[in-house]
Amino acid sequence: MPTFTPSLSRRLSSTPWLRSTLAAALLAVVPAYADNPTPAAAPPAQAPAKKLNISKARAEATGATVTIEGTVTVAPGAFTSALEDQGFAVQDGTAGVYVKMAEKQSFGVGTQVRVTGVLDEQNKLRTLKAEPSGVTVLKGTKKLSPTKVGTGAVNESVEGQLIQVKGKITKTFQDDSPYGYKLYIDDGSGEIQIFVHVSAGFDKAALQALAAGKEIQVVGFGAQYETTYEVAPRSPADLIAK
Missing domain, CATH: 2.40.50.140 (Nucleic acid-binding proteins)
Structure with missing residues (x-):
């Protein structure tokens, strides 16, 4: 007469200690996956700002990030009553541009600066919006004739x-x-x-x-x-x- 072998589910239901042991093992494994999710992919690195003379920088599309160098021709905060910022103007041998800034800088006319910012317009005036971290004072001063x-x-x-x-x-x-x-x-x-x-x-x-x-x-x-x-x-x- 053949020997009867119970199914696995039946064996589990008839063996309480085995059920509890397997359940505990599953609970131990699941949190390990929850606590260690697959790491997200790192965002792509941003391209460095283009370093351009001011004439070429002005011609870039609004929203482009550029770096310029030149001489300060309008002191920070001189035009705050109408432009509503603490900006200044910079000029090189090709052109000039107004740099919009919320925080007033301590340098004056003739200072040599490097500025990285985002091109914009204010009432059709071409501007370069910058943060203090995007402004570097360079060596020397220069007097520009109008x-x-x-x-x-x-x-x-x-x-x-x-x-x-x-x-x-x-x-x-x-x-x-x-x-x-x-x-x-x-x-x-x-x-x-x-x-x-x-x-x-x-x-x-x-x-x-x-x-x-x-x-x-x-x-x-x-x-x-x-x-x-x-x-x-x-x-x-x-x-x-x-």
Whole structure:
């Protein structure tokens, strides 16, 4: 007569100590997998920022990360009343650009710097947004002379640069507080707006006293606000009445 052998499930049900032993073994194994998951793949390394002269950097697409080097032409915080930051301007032998920063830096005009940031625009003014960690002060200082430009030639070709214009006042003082004050001059080649930032330290009464027809000379930053190009003097020393 053949011998009857119970199935495995039956044997487990009839052997309590064996069931408990296997269950304990399974519980010991499962947490080991839960505590040691497969490690996630490391994110791909970011490509280093392109180091470019400022002219080529300005031509890169908005959102691109670039590195530039040049001379500071507008001190940090000089234009904070209208641009609402503590930025500064940098220029090399090819072009210039405004660097937007939330934190004011301690260097002044003439400082040599290297800046890594992200290209952007503010009201159509080309900017480079940077963090303090992206700014390096280099050795030496340099004094840049402004480029002399006709009032009718202030356009995209000189945006971001230190320029000099002179002409007769065609429209007198206009109050655009708390951002700045406006004057308009023309040397015969076309009218240009002179935008004086409140934060640049000018005496309001002195600007109001400038009469139509008076000739003035202005050194400043070649800027743009929407469709209007303008010259922004950095301090009272930049505006001379003839």
